[in-house]
Amino acid sequence: AGASLRLTDGMDGAFELGMRLADEGLTLVHPFDDPAVIAGQGTVGLELAEDAAEDLTDVVVSIGGGGLISGIAAALRARRPGVRVWGVETAGAEAMSAALTAGGPVPVPLSSLVTTLSAPTVSRLTYDHAAKLVEDVLVVPDHEAVQGCLDLSTHAKLWAEPAAGCLLPAAREILSRVGPGAHLGLVVCGGNTTLAEVTGWAERFGLG
Known part of the structure; x- marks a missing residue:
């Protein structure tokens, strides 16, 4: 399609490169620090509000930079205010839970195999949403995340x-x-992995 791809060794490097290219004059479409992106992701919350049964009590959303959970939580607060929204991170990709502990966004070291959740920091925008609208953020070890895939x-x-x-x-x-x-709704997102990766992780952790 004519795109020029620039690859990095890790997620923190990808964010650094993106900022550098923006400084050079390219347009950055930020994956989470953008009200329009958050509003777009909030349509998931609108679908939940419209489609889920009336006895829905809790919704569980994974967190990378926090855009998805910000949009979903804002939509549900408006349409189904009694529903609690919970966030989930993996150990070694804990940008939101670290921010909530610190009282604002802070850089975090990244070590989780779950690269799609490995934002080096959340933004003030997503932090403010989570601090106001999210019940709590739970942290799960990598091996439990892989078992969840199985x-x-x-x-x-x-x-x-x-x-x-x-x-x-x-x-x-x-x-x-x-x-x-309780009646839980899970936002099962993404397919950014291969069979070889999942089976390799399962073997590494001794999972059946």
């Missing part, structure tokens, strides 16, 4: 990346907090 494939017949696999262990923790009568 479980989704086996039991739900869904192919998902670890950024969505992490939702299952988080959902179990949420149920233990709010009680078994």
Whole structure:
């Protein structure tokens, strides 16, 4: 399609390169620090509000830079204000939970295999949304995120990346907090992984 691709070794390098190219005059379409992007991602929340049963109590969303959960939480607060929204990160990709602890965005070291959640920091915009609208942010180890991928494939017949696999262990923790009568909605996002990657991770962690 005529695009010029610039590859980096990691997510932090990709963000640095993007900022540098913007300084050189290119237009940056930021993946999360943009009100229009957040509003677009908020249409997921509108669909949940319209389609989910009336007994929906909680929605679980994975977090990278926080754009998706910001949009979903804003939409649900407007349409279904009684629904709680929970965030999930993986250990080594904890930009939002670190920000909530610090009282604002802070840079974090990245070590999670879940690169699609590995933003080096959240933005003030997404932090403000999460601080106001999100019940809590849970952190899941990588091996549980990979097990979640296997479980989704086996039991739900869904192919998902670890950024969505992490939702299952988080959902179990949420149920233990709010009680078994809760009805959870999971935003199973993305397919940015291959069979070889998932099976390789499963072997590394000794997962069945």
